[in-house]
Amino acid sequence: DVKVTQSSRYLVKRTGEKVFLECVQDMDHENMFWYRQDPGLGLRLIYFSYDVKMKEKGDIPEGYSVSREKKERFSLILESASTNQTSMYLCASSVWPAHTQYFGPGTRLTVL
Amino acid sequence: SQQGEEDPQALSIQEGENATMNCSYKTSINNLQWYRQNSGRGLVHLILIRSNEREKHSGRLRVTLDTSKKSSSLLITASRAADTASYFCATDISYSGAGSYQLTFGKGTKLSVIP
Numbered sequence: 421d422v423k424v425t426q427s428s429r430y431l432v433k434r435t436g437e438k439v440f441l442e443c444v445q446d447m448d449h450e451n452m453f454w455y456r457q458d459p460g461l462g463l464r465l466i467y468f469s470y471d472v473k474m475k476e477k478g479d480i481p482e483g484y485s486v487s488r489e490k491k492e493r494f495s496l497i498l499e500s501a502s503t504n505q506t507s508m509y510l511c512a513s514s515v516w517p518a519h520t521q522y523f524g525p526g527t528r529l530t531v532l
Numbered sequence: 533s534q535q536g537e538e539d540p541q542a543l544s545i546q547e548g549e550n551a552t553m554n555c556s557y558k559t560s561i562n563n564l565q566w567y568r569q570n571s572g573r574g575l576v577h578l579i580l581i582r583s584n585e586r587e588k589h590s591g592r593l594r595v596t597l598d599t600s601k602k603s604s605s606l607l608i609t610a611s612r613a614a615d616t617a618s619y620f621c622a623t624d625i626s627y628s629g630a631g632s633y634q635l636t637f638g639k640g641t642k643l644s645v646i647p
Contacts, residue, residue, distance in 0.1 A: 512575075519580065523575040
C-alpha cells in the first residue's frame with residue numbers, strides 16, 4: 421500500500437516564524453502536491469512537483485515556497501507565518517501517468 | 533480555475549438507505565474522481581471514471597458521468613454508519629509542460645448516516 425506521511429498532525433506557531441511542513445512518500449511517485457483545506461473553500465492547490473528539484477505554482481502560492489531535493493520528500497515552507505495561514509495542510513502523491521492521488525493524514529497548523 | 537461543485541452540501545440519512553451526491557463541473561475533463569475524507573483526516577480515493585465512460589461500479593458505489601451536462605453522481609447503496617464522511621469530486625486538467633496534471637476539488641458533501 422502507498423504510504424504518505426506528514427511530519428506533524430498538529431502544529432502551533434507564532435506569527436512571523438518560519439515553518440516547515442514535511443511530506444514523505446514511500447512508493448517512488450514522481451508527482452507530489454501540497455493543498456490547504458479551509459471550511460467553505462474546499463481543497464486548494466498551493467504547489468506541486470513532477471520531479472526532483474522541479475516545482476510549479478498552484479492556485480494559491482503566495483506566502484509559501486517548496487523544496488524537493490529527493491524524490492520521496494516534498495517540503496512546504498511558510499517563510500513568515502501569518503494568522504491567515506492557519507489551516508489544514510494536506511500532502512499527496514501520484515505516479516505518472518495515473519491520475520489517482522494518495523493523501524497523507526494532514527497537518528492542522530495554527531498560527532497565533 | 534475550473535472546479536467541481538458538489539450538491540447537496542450536507543446529507544443526513546438512516547442506515548440502510550441509499551445516498552446520492554452530485555457533482556457539476558465547468559469545462560471538458562479527462563477523468564473525474566471521487567474521494568472520501570473522514571473527519572480531520574486525509575482524503576482516500578474511491579473511484580475514477582474516464583470521460584468516455586458513462587457508469588462505473590465498485591462494491592456499494594456507483595458513479596455515473598454525463599459529459600453533455602458536465603455532471604457526475606455518486607450513489608452509495610445500503611449505507612452504513614461507517615460511511616459517515618465528506619465526499620469530494622475531483623476533475624483533472626493537464627499540465628502540458630511535463631505531461632503531468634492537476635486535480636481541482638469541489639467543496640464536498642458531508643454525509644451523515646444515522647444508525
